[in-house]
Amino acid sequence: MKREGQIQVHSENIFPIIKKWLYSDKDIFLRELVSNGCDAIKKWEHLVSMGEAQADESTPRIDITADKEARTLTVSDNGLGMTEEEVEKYITQIAFSGAEDFIAKYQEKGDAASGIIGHFGLGFYSAFMVADSVEIDTLSYLPGAAAVHWVSDGSSTYEISDGARQQRGTTITLYIGQDSSEFLEESRLREMLRKYCYFMPYEIYFHTNSAQNEQKADTEEKTEEKPVNNTHPLWLKAPKDCTKEEYEHFYSEVFLDFNPPLFWIHLNVDYPFNLKGILYFPKQNDKLQVMPGEIKLFSNQVYIADNIKEVVPEFLMLLKGVIDCPDLPLNVSRSFLQNDGDVAKISRHITKKVSDKLHSVFREDRKAYEGYWQDIAPFIKFGCIKDEKFYDRVKDILLLQTINGEYLTLEEYPKQKDGKIFYVTDESVQASYIQLFKENGINAALLGHAIDSHFISFLEYKEKDLKFARIDSDIGDAMKEDAGEEAQDEKAKEEEQAKQITDIFVKELGDDKLAIQAQRLKSAETPAVMLLSEYERRIQDMSAQYGFAFGNDVSAKSTLVLNLNNPIIQAVPKLEDEKCALVCRTVCDLARISHKQLTPEEMSEFLQHNVKLLSYVAGIQE
Numbered sequence: 103m104k105r106e107g108q109i110q111v112h113s114e115n116i117f118p119i120i121k122k123w124l125y126s127d128k129d130i131f132l133r134e135l136v137s138n139g140c141d142a143i144k145k146w147e148h149l150v151s152m153g154e155a156q157a158d159e160s161t162p163r164i165d166i167t168a169d170k171e172a173r174t175l176t177v178s179d180n181g182l183g184m185t186e187e188e189v190e191k192y193i194t195q196i197a198f199s200g201a202e203d204f205i206a207k208y209q210e211k212g213d214a215a216s217g218i219i220g221h222f223g224l225g226f227y228s229a230f231m232v233a234d235s236v237e238i239d240t241l242s243y244l245p246g247a248a249a250v251h252w253v254s255d256g257s258s259t260y261e262i263s264d265g266a267r268q269q270r271g272t273t274i275t276l277y278i279g280q281d282s283s284e285f286l287e288e289s290r291l292r293e294m295l296r297k298y299c300y301f302m303p304y305e306i307y308f309h310t311n312s313a314q315n316e317q318k319a320d321t322e323e324k325t326e327e328k329p330v331n332n333t334h335p336l337w338l339k340a341p342k343d344c345t346k347e348e349y350e351h352f353y354s355e356v357f358l359d360f361n362p363p364l365f366w367i368h369l370n371v372d373y374p375f376n377l378k379g380i381l382y383f384p385k386q387n388d389k390l391q392v393m394p395g396e397i398k399l400f401s402n403q404v405y406i407a408d409n410i411k412e413v414v415p416e417f418l419m420l421l422k423g424v425i426d427c428p429d430l431p432l433n434v435s436r437s438f439l440q441n442d443g444d445v446a447k448i449s450r451h452i453t454k455k456v457s458d459k460l461h462s463v464f465r466e467d468r469k470a471y472e473g474y475w476q477d478i479a480p481f482i483k484f485g486c487i488k489d490e491k492f493y494d495r496v497k498d499i500l501l502l503q504t505i506n507g508e509y510l511t512l513e514e515y516p517k518q519k520d521g522k523i524f525y526v527t528d529e530s531v532q533a534s535y536i537q538l539f540k541e542n543g544i545n546a547a548l549l550g551h552a553i554d555s556h557f558i559s560f561l562e563y564k565e566k567d568l569k570f571a572r573i574d575s576d577i578g579d580a581m582k583e584d585a586g587e588e589a590q591d592e593k594a595k596e597e598e599q600a601k602q603i604t605d606i607f608v609k610e611l612g613d614d615k616l617a618i619q620a621q622r623l624k625s626a627e628t629p630a631v632m633l634l635s636e637y638e639r640r641i642q643d644m645s646a647q648y649g650f651a652f653g654n655d656v657s658a659k660s661t662l663v664l665n666l667n668n669p670i671i672q673a674v675p676k677l678e679d680e681k682c683a684l685v686c687r688t689v690c691d692l693a694r695i696s697h698k699q700l701t702p703e704e705m706s707e708f709l710q711h712n713v714k715l716l717s718y719v720a721g722i723q724e
Contacts, residue, residue, distance in 0.1 A: 133298035134225035142181025180271035183242040230256040233276035240272040305329035341368040379425035400426040417485035457495035472509040483557040502547040534696040583622035610686035617661040632697035
């Protein structure tokens with residue numbers, strides 16, 4: 103006999119709330135229905151363990167069947183099922199929670215809340231995002247209970263009647279709407295199952311049928327297909343029981359990344375909150391840019407979302423990993439966190455575990471840590487900038503790679519007498535400066551990653567005695583030749599030579615934006631170097647980055663330093679006019695090309711100068 107009723111809404115404007123929170127991602131309905139099935143099985147197992155229900159030989163499972171011909175999608179479980187009274191209460195009286203009622207009833211008999219997720223009523227109604235109508239066929243585990251059939255088209259009315267289900271459990275049948283046909287496609291459904299249900303705790307089987315009568319979950323023949331999920335994810339195991347091969351296999355299984363991770367952190371916390379997971383440090387494919395990571399958040403093996411910033415600090419999102427935290431205060435859609443003090447504690451704990459792991463690797467195998475540095479440096483530097491407490495934890499293990507191939511901590515790094523650290527941003531462009539530094543026994547750090555310009559400023563802010571200067575910003579005292587106890591007339595002669603050569607370059611170059619100096623450098627091989635002060639270069643970089651001028655003059659003045667010890671520079675005053683001009687311009691071009699990439703116009707002039715210079719060398723031109 104059919105009975106009609108009206109769905110009771112026990113919260114004002116509940117349907118707009120459902121629409122707001124459950125309709126952001128239509129495909130989420132499958133997660134809601136499958137996780138409800140897992141809840142029902144979990145409840146059944148709990149009742150059996152307490153002696154409230156009679157065990158049988160059935161294996162817990164959920165079956166999902168798509169029938170494109172009938173335009174139906176069914177989700178069937180063999181959990182505890184529902185009586186007609188429970189269907190009326192948990193389905194038609196929205197905002198009542200089957201999970202909450204179950205916990206309240208059995209809370210004195212054990213940890214009934216363990217593994218029970220979600221609010222059945224609202225989760226169930228997500229089915230109407232894709233279905234024109236929905237049917238429920240259910241049979242309760244209670245002895246003598248009658249099967250129940252419930253159907254609604256999503257309006258405020260429903261029909262309920264006697265059902266035909268023969269086995270304990272619940273089958274939900276969705277009659278998919280025309281605008282949601284994608285959810286009948288096998289490839290789309292498998293994609294959704296992998297995304298939302300891959301680690302759910304009970305085996306899930308996926309089927310496709312060609313006829314309506316073949317898909318009824320209470321009569322269909324079970325195939326020997328493999329489950330589409332992994333019911334025992336690695337994070338549930340104790341870290342001591344996991345092998346390197348298992349960690350690497352799990353990484354490739356979850357992230358479809360077949361480059362093995364560098365190392366990992368296995369989270370396993372029982373107090374003051376329940377938290378498990380594995381965070382991987384991936385190998386960075388792009389050494390110049392920060393590659394985004396992916397951290398998947400679960401609650402009792404049910405996927406919630408990726409990269410939830412309330413739980414996972416922003417800088418940790420450069421890692422890849424999974425975190426399962428049943429204690430998260432989720433709203434009914436399981437997609438958004440409610441405000442809760444424990445969430446901040448969880449976030450801080452994860453950060454601490456990451457810093458502890460980094461210290462452990464550094465302490466136990468520094469060589470390995472140095473080998474990882476190029477890959478993990480962007481993550482660590484970003485973390486320091488975003489979270490000063492993280493910086494305080496890891497500042498002792500921050501490394502600087504030097505031009506000599508060493509890896510030194512900030513404490514170990516040899517600084518100039520004024521606390522200055524020279525650094526390189528581009529080894530190829532600044533190669534001549536690097537060679538000059540090496541010849542004079544001066545160190546420099548390689549800081550060529552996109553994040554390094556920000557990290558340098560951050561370090562100067564945190565460590566007041568540190569100052570960074572790019573390798574082409576200054577000539578260190580160690581590179582300059584000490585005049586010693588030269589006679590006064592010798593000094594005067596050198597000053598006159600310096601002025602003469604400087605005046606010639608000023609005249610021949612005719613560039614009022616270029617300052618020119620002449621000094622004796624210890625190395626005679628380099629004719630000249632181009633310098634731009636660290637301050638002016640940073641202002642220039644900021645102006646280029648943000649598209650407007652910082653300060654009064656964006657076109658900062660560079661300085662050409664001529665090396666009086668170099669034979670070419672010494673010969674300049676003796677050259678004829680045309681040759682003198684050509685040599686001056688070529689010397690300047692060579693210094694400029696070692697300082698930065700040339701513009702197309704500058705490169706064209708450089709090539710012209712060199713062609714002309716070659717013609718003199720070859721004797722083609724006198």
